[in-house]
Amino acid sequence: MSESGPPKKRFPLTLDFVTGIAGRKKAATPHRLNSTQTATQNAAKAAGQTSTQSGVRSPAGARGSQPVGTVTASGTAPSVARPAASRMQPVSAMATDRHANVPLVSDAVRKAMVQRLAEQGVRDPMVLAAMEAVPRHLFLEPGLASQAYIDASLPIGYHQTISQPYIVARMIEILREGTSGKLKKVLEIGTGCGYQAAVLAQVADEVYSIERIRPLHEQARNNLRPLRIPNLRLHYGDGMLGLPQAGPFDGIILAAAGLEIPQALMEQLAVGGRMIAPIGNNEQVLKLVVRTGRNEWLADTLERCHFVPLRPGTFG
Ligand code: SAH
Numbered sequence: 001m002s003e004s005g006p007p008k009k010r011f012p013l014t015l016d017f018v019t020g021i022a023g024r025k026k027a028a029t030p031h032r033l034n035s036t037q038t039a040t041q042n043a044a045k046a047a048g049q050t051s052t053q054s055g056v057r058s059p060a061g062a063r064g065s066q067p068v069g070t071v072t073a074s075g076t077a078p079s080v081a082r083p084a085a086s087r088m089q090p091v092s093a094m095a096t097d098r099h100a101n102v103p104l105v106s107d108a109v110r111k112a113m114v115q116r117l118a119e120q121g122v123r124d125p126m127v128l129a130a131m132e133a134v135p136r137h138l139f140l141e142p143g144l145a146s147q148a149y150i151d152a153s154l155p156i157g158y159h160q161t162i163s164q165p166y167i168v169a170r171m172i173e174i175l176r177e178g179t180s181g182k183l184k185k186v187l188e189i190g191t192g193c194g195y196q197a198a199v200l201a202q203v204a205d206e207v208y209s210i211e212r213i214r215p216l217h218e219q220a221r222n223n224l225r226p227l228r229i230p231n232l233r234l235h236y237g238d239g240m241l242g243l244p245q246a247g248p249f250d251g252i253i254l255a256a257a258g259l260e261i262p263q264a265l266m267e268q269l270a271v272g273g274r275m276i277a278p279i280g281n282n283e284q285v286l287k288l289v290v291r292t293g294r295n296e297w298l299a300d301t302l303e304r305c306h307f308v309p310l311r312p313g314t315f316g
Contacts, residue, residue: 033072110135113149117169120151122174130202131169136162138193139195139223153306158213158315160308163255167305168196171276172203174288174302175251183251187268189239189310190255194220200253201232207244208232210239214316240312242268249273257284258310266297276309 114132117198122128137148139162144154153161176183188197191211197220200207209232211217217236223233235243239254240262246266254261257278266289269275275289286302 030091109149113165117166118174120166122169122173124176125201127169127173130199133202134198136195139193159215160192162193162195168199171253174276175253175274176203185249186251187243188253191220191234192216194224196255197232198224198227198229199228206231208243210235210237212238212314238313244268256310261289278305
């Protein structure tokens with residue numbers, strides 16, 4: 001490695017300094033998010049669906065799936081836990097008290113969500129398996145749990161949202177591109193309710209996740225506790241500073257959009273590591289940054305997206 005020579009580029013780099021990723025083929029038809037959307041609109045829309053005569057609608061593309069919360073995977077009576085295929089525990093065993101009165105969401109509905117993700121272009125089998133393993137409804141308040149498997153961001157309080165399943169799967173797929181086994185060490189900025197962190201923990205040996213809003217950090221802890229995920233560590237703090245004591249990271253994923261990637265995160269990316277981040281204000285795009293040398297980073301602009309803002313400091 002020629003990492004000891006003079007820096008090839010001035011450091012720290014802003015994205016303007018970072019060149020396109022050489023040789024990386026752009027998809028002929030870049031993925032586009034369905035639309036930018038607000039979580040509250042999504043929640044209201046989905047709530048409207050629950051009040052239609054036919055009850056909660058199955059997710060789009062979920063052919064043959066049963067309505068959420070009314071029929072179990074076997075299509076008979078409500079809710080018996082079936083052994084999960086993965087190492088995650090069955091849904092009912094993980095349900096926390098606050099979900100005790102929520103009609104249990106069947107495995108079939110989650111499978112239908114995964115099927116839809118595949119139809120939307122997510123290919124990585126490890127990512128699809130992870131999306132199937134993590135019960136998204138447990139990360140929502142009981143009133144929204146029946147909407148957990150629609151492809152939408154939903155409110156989690158404090159003006160923040162749980163990301164839509166497609167973008168969670170897509171970003172993790174991009175992070176994993178070129179990796180045959182699991183990622184080693186991953187950092188997430190923006191724990192929120194903890195859902196994406198739980199998915200990441202299925203595809204990486206070690207996951208660290210930082211949240212700046214203390215009550216959300218605690219909510220994530222509570223959501224994750226019953227899942228007993230040993231390779232996931234939550235931190236309360238300003239993720240723009242990263243987590244130098246745990247780095248460098250093979251993968252860094254930002255769940256909130258800044259105008260540029262914080263320089264501390266560029267530094268904490270391992271050489272050869274990949275970082276995926278939404279960038280922008282009203283118009284946002286996903287940026288992929290690959291660290292190719294001690295002083296060299298390459299960047300690529302991918303699809304459009306819509307995230308809550310990345311903010312400095314802590315709250316609460
Ligand atoms: N990962 C979540 C998405 C949460 S929304 C999921 O699974 O769906 C994004 C989160 O980023 C919010 O909770 C917000 O508070 C947090 N955030 C914004 N700026 C941050 C910062 N500088 N450090 C840590 N978290 C931040």
